[in-house]
Amino acid sequence: MNDQFDEFSSLSQLHETTVSHGNGSLTPATPTTTARLQYLIENTPAIIYSSVPTGDFKMTFVSSNALRVLGYHPEEMVADPNFWFDHIHPEDIPQIFSSIAMLFTEGSRTYEYRFKSSNDQYIWMHDMLRLIRDAEGNPIEVVGSLTDITQRKQMEEALQKKGEEQQALIQKLQEAQEQLLQSEKMASVGQLAAGIAHEINNPVGFVNSNMGSLQNYVGTLFNVIEQYDKLFQHIPPASEFHQRLAAIREKADLVFLKDDIEDLVRESMDGLKRVKDIVQSLKDFSHVGEADWQEADIHQGLESTLNIVKNEIKYKANIVKEYGKLPPVKCLISQLNQVFMNLFVNASYAIKDSGVIHVSTGVQNDWVWIKVSDTGSGISPENLKHIFEPFFTTKPIGSGTGLGLSLAYGIIKKHRGKIEVESELGKGTSFTIRLPIHPENAPET
Ligand SMILES: Nc1ncnc2c1ncn2[C@@H]1O[C@H](COP(=O)(O)OP(=O)(O)OP(=O)(O)O)[C@@H](O)[C@H]1O
Ligand SMILES: [Mg+2]
CATH class of the missing domain: 3.30.450.20 (PAS domain)
Structure with missing residues (x-):
């Protein structure tokens, strides 16, 4: 040319x-x-x-x-x-x-x-x-x-559109597959949790009722001993009988025993109450068979999830709660619990030695918000762009799937809500979830 x-x-x-x-x-x-x-x-x-x-x-x-x-x-x-x-x-x-x-x-x-x-x-x-x-x-x-070159351009555009459609389809498939994977996982975890809860419930039930009786019996027993004590006063101190009884009492350390048995029973009852709470949390968390939309208490969801992850978190982070007054929210609470759980675990993972996880909630117009902030490592601006992508993880190979946040995103989207993140390297990270109280009236997000 x-x-x-x-x-x-x-x-x-x-x-x-x-x-x-x-x-x-x-x-x-x-x-x-x-x-x-x-x-x-x-x-x-x-x-x-x-x-x-x-x-x-x-x-x-x-x-x-x-x-x-x-x-x-x-x-x-x-x-x-x-x-x-x-x-x-x-x-x-x-x-x-x-x-x-x-x-x-x-x-x-x-x-x-x-x-x-x-x-x-x-x-x-x-x-x-x-x-x-x-x-x-x-x-x-x-x-x-x-x-x-109009014809060529039209063809190119058509091709590109087809390519985009295909890409969107592939993405949809991928999302569906992840959801399936995760819901399968959660279903089996949920079933396991519900099964364990059920199994523990029975023995805890009768131990609890026995402890109640024991507490009564111990009370009665000490009452009897007290009566004996009164009679004991009337026996002449010089008598052999008096001396033998006094020795037995001394050996048994009756005064300490009385105090301690009361403490032991009370502590055991406290422990049992905690086991019952955990069982309740497991039940709330799994919500087996409750895959339907329902009006749920977000705080109860947060609490039951916190109860489950508490052990993992407690050595590293102090959990500070600042709950507002929330109305019941129409939601899939067991799925929201999964989201909360991942946020808590992520926050705790980001904290090296010790820090604070701040959980706060509130209402704004027809929306509720839940904010989980941590004083952890923070996320670099480069990584921040990718955290909601499936399989994006900075955890060592084999220890994270990188699905947590992408699923959270999907679940919040299903609720027509929003999940936002703010982060500063070295300072910490804040995730804010916003949920419409009546998702059926909210526009799709
Ligand atoms: N609170 C946080 N502080 C710092 N980094 C975070 C925080 N939350 C998420 N990230 C970053 O986002 C990445 C993706 O999180 P996501 O929950 O999706 O996957 P993961 O935690 O790596 O893996 P999985 O959830 O499967 O265990 C994390 O690897 C981490 O780099
Ligand atoms: Mg995670």
């Missing part, structure tokens, strides 16, 4: 039958060459044109098939000094004008842009421009060829 142009540098000169050689010198063309060039220009599918190499690139020559392709007569195109510039799609102008200066350093440029035809429709054009210089190297003019 370049060689071809070297054969005739200046189209406007064509009529004067001169031809430029590669060195830029203009030599007269033979009548045969002129006729040949004339024929080529008029019969290529492209529009051949020339323009001045300055300003708005006023066109100085346009081949006649401009009429066929664009619907303009070459004369009107040449007559208007701004014709070229004025017909380029406004969105495509910047990419051309930001780089057209390179035409003067490199000698040629190629552009693809939309050009307005006479019926006000934009036609995609492929434009190859070449700068022509005189013998001294000064720019004389620009020669170009415009080819209609």
